[in-house]
Amino acid sequence: MSEKPLHTLDPNNWAQSHADYLFNYTITRVNNEDLAKDIVQETFLSALKAKDNFKGLASERTWLISILKRKIIDYYRKINSKKGKAEVRMDFYEDGENKGKWIEERAPSSWGNEAEMKIENAELKSAIDTCVDFLPEKYRMVFLLKTVENYETEEICNELGITPSNLWVIIHRARHQLRKCLEENWFAK
Amino acid sequence: MSKFFINCDEATAICDKSQYKEATFWEKFKLSFHLFICKKCGLYTKQNAIVTKVCDKHLHKNECNHKFTEPEKIKLQENISKEVDK
Structure with missing residues (x-):
């Protein structure tokens, strides 16, 4: 049967x-x-x-x-769940009257007028690769799926079991760290 | 409706979201207003657009051409087959 x-x-x-x-x-x-x-x-x-x-x-x-x-x-x-170990350092005051404002020494500084032109430089590839490698793994995974593999927000959330607001906090932190890293290692050099 | 005045943390979060074209109209409106009064976030916004261009240009999709070596495959199959026979 x-x-x-x-x-x-x-x-x-x-x-x-x-x-x-x-x-x-x-x-x-x-x-x-x-x-x-x-x-x-x-x-x-x-x-x-x-x-x-x-x-x-x-x-x-x-x-x-x-x-x-x-x-x-x-x-x-x-x-x-490995808390604390791999957190990104935030750029803003976390509490008090300055809550949410830039911490002075972590605020963006000018990249000069040639920043746009420097994008084409092939050596920039190794700078961005290094900066991405510095991201804590839990941020790097989400950042790459969203930015490079172009997955939909919903798809990533389903795959990793996170909420969209988790995802945007992760992207926010990852991009802050990347900006800072590129500034220190490339644009402000 | 949520508040109109946002701080720098919230403003840059919207800016990050808008790199993926997923910020809402109201969010973008609050961000534009914040940018009128905050130079640092203005700089962040400008640089964030550059970060996006850098990623588009220099980070590449997985090419899907990763392979196990043949010896690795044989070993892997051995490990599987060992369990099949159990």
């Missing part, structure tokens, strides 16, 4: 069939090769444990990706 499922699992070919695809999916989000490889392996192992839940309605790859997505959320939660 039982109908034959549309799709079946073939774990003995997983590495060959899906590893690179999952690897690329992961690295876009975590930005670190070794870590991405570990997450891919964990995904396969979790998938095996859950293989009885596979109904054969979606393709093998789609099913693996859904497990991978949960792994990425878990990873993001883990780094997100």
